[in-house]
Amino acid sequence: MALVVQKYGGSSLENADRIKRVAERIVATRKAGNDVVVVCSAMGDTTDELLDLAKQVNPVPPEREMDMLLTAGERISNSLVAMAISALGAEARSFSGSQAGVITTSVHGKARIIDVTPGRVQAALDEGYIVLVAGFQGVSQDTKDITTLGRGGSDTTAVALAAALNADVCEIYTDVDGVYTADPRIVPDAKRLDRVTYEEMLEMAAGGAKVLMLRCVEYARRYGVPIHVRSSYSTKSGTIVAGSMEDLTVEQAMITGVAHDRSEAKVTVTGVPDHAGVAARIFRTVADSEIDIDMVLQNVSSTASGKTDITFTLSKSNGPTAVAALEKIREELGFSAVLYDDHIGKVSLVGAGMRSHPGVTATFCEALSKAGVNIEIINTSEIRISVLIRDTQLDEAVRAIHEAFDLGGDEQAVVYGGTGR
Amino acid sequence: MALVVQKYGGSSLENADRIKRVAERIVATRKAGNDVVVVCSAMGDTTDELLDLAKQVNPVPPEREMDMLLTAGERISNSLVAMAISALGAEARSFSGSQAGVITTSVHGKARIIDVTPGRVQAALDEGYIVLVAGFQGVSQDTKDITTLGRGGSDTTAVALAAALNADVCEIYTDVDGVYTADPRIVPDAKRLDRVTYEEMLEMAAGGAKVLMLRCVEYARRYGVPIHVRSSYSTKSGTIVAGSMEDLTVEQAMITGVAHDRSEAKVTVTGVPDHAGVAARIFRTVADSEIDIDMVLQNVSSTASGKTDITFTLSKSNGPTAVAALEKIREELGFSAVLYDDHIGKVSLVGAGMRSHPGVTATFCEALSKAGVNIEIINTSEIRISVLIRDTQLDEAVRAIHEAFDLGGDEQAVVYGGTGR
Known part of the structure; x- marks a missing residue:
């Protein structure tokens, strides 16, 4: 039995129908005999809506409170996906970043992960549950305050959990079906790559390729977590980011x-x-x-x-x-x-x-x-x-x-x- | 210096303007020389919107996940009020129910408070902060899962915190200016009561008076917490619920x-x-x-x-x-x-x-x-x-x-x- 960590972005979760489709894919992965841990971003525009509310009450909102506010978005999407999974007859448990043991620095808005202690996640997996973890968030080691990880935070949460749980693969679901030789909107015959090394992916990300954030690839390389970048709209295999040059x-x-x-x-x-x-x-x-x-x-x-x-x-x-x-x-x-x-x-x-x-x-x-x-x-x-x-x-x-x-x-x-x- | 616990309902927080007005009142209470702890309900229709989303993905959503979902509402309003307070030059810290030490039974959707261990709330007060606590929520003693307290939950959170912190008064802000001799919509010359005993308030609540929920009054009576029911739209004194027959x-x-x-x-x-x-x-x-x-x-x-x-x-x-x-x-x-x-x-x-x-x-x-x-x-x-x-x-x-x-x-x-x- 393999352990698969899956991460779904906000556009894959922007409404109830998309959430149901994501739930189907998660349940299919479980039925194929895998243990599954899922990391969800906030639904579609939730984060922007919350940012807008914050600006209305304070043009320069305190960062600690901004983190408390924004992390509500991932709790919402996470629990809705758990409900959708349950509607399909499978059993799921959702956890906040803090509950899942995502320990970070205390720099609000761009905290870095210091450690992941996924005791509750592992226990829920052992009891047979599909586990959902709110992405993009953690709890500060020093102050025990809620923190957010900044841009690309949910991808990093997924890779960090995969590393801590010794997962077989971390699947990052996005709106393209992998890493391409160039942006297909500019180069129509751009080719999907089957495999890329961490070093190449780092250079592509540093060069502006937005499919994966630099810090997420850095984390994956450090802990040797294979990343599978694939589309949430098809079942085709995408691009594996793994191995060294x-x-x-x-x-x-x-x-x-x-x-x-x-x-x-x-x-x-x-x-x-x-x-x-x-x-x-x-x-x-x-x-x-x-x-x-x-x-x-x-x-x-x-x-x-x-x-x-x-x-x-x-x-x-x-x-x-x-x-x-x-x-x-x-x-x-x-x-x-x-x-x-x-x-x-x-x-x-x-x-x-x-x-x-x-x-x-x-x-x-x-x-x-x-x-x-x-x-x-x-x-x-x-x-x-x-x-x-x-x-x-x-x-x-x-x-x-x-x-x-x-x-x-x-x-x-x-x-x-x-x-x- | 007195310690005042204030509770604001969802209609008092339904948009950015109302949130700013609530923040002004909180800051005024602080400037008058009081320590202030504030419990907020979710903004206006947030809870209904979240319930609607839940029904869309699962007609019978699992209660554990429902609690994870709904508690996001109070985290949002709470952090927004903290931001609005900060915009007025005062300093605030918001805490989730779990962070504030609201320990409950594990009956999702209608958990009962077992204990309140407000160590972090007290520490923040000692450092001079205005403290906000998300109402309606807690953490289960057995499973460490997020729970909700059911109807009237935010009032109960406020009274329970007031009891645990030995507060001088628990002010419940609502859209009427106190407890009346009858519903003023039915009886135009109904009179506001200055003072009511716990027993009388319990019987009024049991008889259908909706200004305070039964369980909140029961809790206040058990711990001798004086409740001040007053309007969030005026500064007039309301009704004090305290004392025995x-x-x-x-x-x-x-x-x-x-x-x-x-x-x-x-x-x-x-x-x-x-x-x-x-x-x-x-x-x-x-x-x-x-x-x-x-x-x-x-x-x-x-x-x-x-x-x-x-x-x-x-x-x-x-x-x-x-x-x-x-x-x-x-x-x-x-x-x-x-x-x-x-x-x-x-x-x-x-x-x-x-x-x-x-x-x-x-x-x-x-x-x-x-x-x-x-x-x-x-x-x-x-x-x-x-x-x-x-x-x-x-x-x-x-x-x-x-x-x-x-x-x-x-x-x-x-x-x-x-x-x-």
């Missing part, structure tokens, strides 16, 4: 796919005095505003002026904060200006085989050049090449690279629902 | 008021063989269906036939179940028929002074007789007279009795909102 043969390992990201903006600090410590001060200032930066480019300084430019990218949502923080230190550090550009896009090629194929970068750049796409910044890891380009050319760039590396399949990709990732 | 002087103690109840139905079992044990079997059958009965009348048996009729009243909602249960034993017990009548009403006169005024029953019956109201059953306790009459005559009967005992005041009663109780 080290285990791939050279023949298997080549190119995984093309990821893209429209969520970033570019900040350029011009006329920076080329002294030791000035660049460090700039990055420290950004970091002190709790902002992560992605790509960095420092131009070679012109010897005549002794000045240089520093460019970096960050999430658009953090742009205004970063610019304001930098303006405050402009006079002190003596740089000329802070330029902000949010019309950029990032396109990345990911593949374990890059390491042993020196021509990949050349092919990549030639493809963009042929498509008339200008590269503004280039950045590479051992298994990824990323470039910053104009956002208007992003789709074209994705298609050009996808074609240059011959990643396409014979079939049209199936895209469901609104987001179609 | 024994402490009243004869001058104070006379008549409290007139209560009425439209929620009951009457069952008559006819042609019952007049043997020992037959009546007992009938009542045992009803009790085994988990149905409470209220008034009972057994006619003197006619010696000729050796048969008698047994009549009792119960909640209309239990009527069909009781009739079906009785029909099943008809042949076995040899009675003739089960008659069901849901066009009845009950009117009760309550007053500690009745004990020492033998004329009360006579005046009561004369008033009804003069109004042309026929009495079907009469039932008395030491401080209450109740009669069963036709439901069409109920309002008239309430007015006639109220007038006969000269209970009216000089002012028109103020009735707010929809229910106006």
